[in-house]
Ligand SMILES: CC(C)[C@H](C(=O)O)[C@@H](O)C(=O)O
C-alpha cells in the first residue's frame with residue numbers, strides 16, 4: 001500500500017491526473033499493490049478565493065508522503081509568475097527536490113519534427129538541477145533616485161556597465177543566481193549514477209565561458225566528481241551549442257546534467273524533439289524526502305474540461321512515480337502500454353487520433369491490465 | 372571609399388575573413404565603391420606573446436572605423452572565457468554595440484534538419500540585446516569561512532536557499548544580471564523599426580514568470596514601446612517555449628527580440644535550423660558608433676589553415692556590413708551570389724560540396740562580379 005498525494009491544480013490538470021490515477025491503479029491490480037490517494041486542493045481557484053498559495057499547513061501535510069502526483073498550475077486570471085513561483089517552484093524548493101529528471105525519448109509511432117530521426121536516435125535523459133541557479137528568486141528593481149541600493153550594487157560588485165547607470169539608466173533591475181559546491185555535487189552525482197546504469201556517457205551543459213563565477217564552480221565540481229566515475233565518458237557543451245546538437249545529433253546524448261535555468265530551456269526543446277509537450281514527463285526528486293511527478297506542460301486553460309488534453313505526459317510521469325516507489329516492472333509496463341495506445345491510434349487529436357482524454361487514458365489502463 | 376577594420380583572429384578566422392574581403396571587393400567593383408582595409412592583430416597569438424587582450428590603444432584605433440569585419444577568436448592554449456570575454460565581449464561592450472542582429476533564413480538549396488520545412492518557412496530575424504543581462508560579468512566565488520561577503524549577500528538580498536548556506540555550503544558562487552529601462556528601450560525600438568519594414572510581427576522572448584525582476588522590467592518596457600507601433604502585432608514567448616516553436620513552427624516568426632543570454636542560446640538553435648553554423652552571420656550594431664560583423668561560429672582551431680572551413684557565414688556577415696554602410700544593392704547581391712554558389716554546388720564539404728575555402732569564396736566573388 002502506497003500513500004500518494006495528488007494535486008490536480010488548474011486548467012486541464014485535474015482531468016489528466018484523473019487519467020494518470022486510472023493507469024496507476026491498473027498497474028496496481030496487475031502488480032499487486034494498492035495506492036491510497038489523498039487529494040489536495042491547491043491552485044488558482046483557492047488562491048483567488050483565499051490568497052493562499054502553498055501554505056505551511058499544505059507543506060506539513062504533504063511532507064507525510066513520499067510522492068506527489070502533480071497536474072499543472074497556471075490561470076489567465078492570475079498574473080504570470082504568481083502561481084508558478086508560489087506553488088510549483090515553492091514545492092520544488094521546500095522539499096529540496098534537487099533532481100529534475102526528464103527523459104527525452106521518441107516513442108515508437110510518434111512523429112518528431114526532425115528529419116531522418118527514429119526512436120533509436122532519440123533516447124536520453126536530462127538531469128536538471130532544481131533548487132539553485134537563477135531560480136532562487138533573488139533580485140530587485142529600482143529607480144535611479146533610490147541611491148542607496150544602487151550605490152550598494154555598484155560599489156559592492158564593482159559593477160561595470162556599458163551605460164553610466166547613475167546618469168543614464170532611469171530604472172534598473174538585477175537578478176542574482178547562486179550555485180553552491182554541495183548543490184552541484186549532489187545533482188551531478190545523481191547524474192553519474194544514472195549514466196553508469198545506461199550507456200555510460202554524461203554531458204555537462206553550462207556557459208562557463210561567460211557566466212564564469214556560477215558555472216566555473218559547477219564545472220570544477222563536475223571535473224572532480226568525474227574522477228570517481230572513471231567508467232563514464234564525459235564532455236562539456238555550452239548551452240548555445242547543445243541546442244544545436246539536440247536537433248542535429250540527438251543520438252550523441254545519453255545523460256545530460258545542467259543547472260536549473262538551462263535545464264528549463266533544453267528540456268522543452270527535448271520535449272519537442274520527442275514529439276511535443278503532450279508526451280514529456282518530469283520527476284522532481286529528493287531521494288530522501290518527498291518527490292513530485294508531473295507532465296512538463298502547463299495547464300492549457302482554454303482546453304479545460306473539454307476532454308481533449310493528451311494524458312500521456314501525465315501517465316508517463318506516473319511511470320516515473322512508480323519507478324521512484326520501487327515498482328520497476330509496473331513502471332515499465334505503463335510505458336509499454338503508452339506505446340501500445342499510440343500504435344493502436346487510441347490517442348488524442350494532437351497525435352493524430354480521434355479519441356478524447358478519458359478514452360485515451362482508459363485505453364492505456366486497459367493495456368496495462370491486459371499486459 | 373569606405374575605411375573598414377579587419378580582425379581575423381584565431382583558428383580559421385583569418386582564412387574566412389580573407390574570403391569575405393574578396394567578395395566585398397568584388398561587390399565594390401560592381402557597385403562602384405572602394406574599401407580600404409586596416410588589419411588588426413588581435414587574438415590568441417598576441418595574447419600568448421604579450422598578455423594583451425583588447426587594449427586601450429586597440430580601442431582608440433578601432434574607434435575611427437564605422438565597421439569592423441571580425442573572424443573568430445578561441446584557442447586551445449587559452450582557458451575558456453579569457454579570449455571570449457577579453458576580446459569579443461569587450462568589443463561589443465566597449466563600442467556599446469547594443470544590437471546583435473542575427474538573420475535566420477534557410478537559403479534555397481540548403482538542407483535543414485527539420486522535416487517538411489522549406490525556405491519559405493524559415494525566414495526571420497533575431498534581435499539580441501548585446502550589452503546587459505547576465506553578460507555584464509558581475510559575480511564572485513567564495514568559501515563559507517569568508518563570512519563578510521556571505522553575510523552581505525544573505526542579508527542584503529534576503530537570500531533564501533534550499534540549503535542553509537552558512538552550515539552546508541562549503542563554497543558558493545553568485546552571478547548578477549542587470550537590465551535597464553534605457554537598455555531595453557533602445558534595442559526593442561530597433562526591433563520594432565525592423566518589424567515595420569518586414570512582416571510587422573514582433574515576438575519578445577523572456578522568462579518573466581521566474582526571473583521576474585530583470586525580465587519583468589524588460590516586459591514592461593516592451594509593453595510601453597509597443598504602444599508607439601500600433602501596426603506591429605506583438606506577442607510574448609517564454610524562452611523554453613520558443614525553442615519548441617523554432618523547431619515546430621519557424622514560419623510563425625518574423626522579428627524576435629530578446630535579452631542577451633537567451634539571445635545567445637536561441638540564435639545558435641536558429642543557426643542550426645537554417646542549415647548549421649557554417650551559414651549563420653551576425654552583426655553587432657551601434658547605430659551611431661563602431662559596429663562589428665562576424666560569423667556566429669567559433670574559430671574551429673583544428674581546421675586552421677586546412678582550406679576546409681565554410682566561408683559563407685563570414686561572407687554573409689560581409690553583406691550585413693555592406694547594408695550597414697548603406698550599400699543595400701551590393702548587400703543583396705552578395706546574398707544572391709551565396710545562393711548561386713550553393714545551387715551550383717561550389718561549396719565546402721559541410722554543405723555536401725567538394726571545393727575548399729578559397730575556391731568557395733572566389734566563386735561567390737565571381738558571381739557577385741558577374742551579377
Ligand atoms: C512553470 C515554470 C516555472 C517551470 C520552470 O521554469 O521550471 C516550467 O517551465 C518547467 O520547466 O517545469
Ligand SMILES: CC(C)[C@H](C(=O)O)[C@@H](O)C(=O)O
Pocket residue numbers: 209210240455456459460635667
Ligand atoms: C563566444 C561567446 C562569448 C559568444 C556569446 O556567448 O555571445 C558566442 O556564443 C556568440 O553567440 O556570439
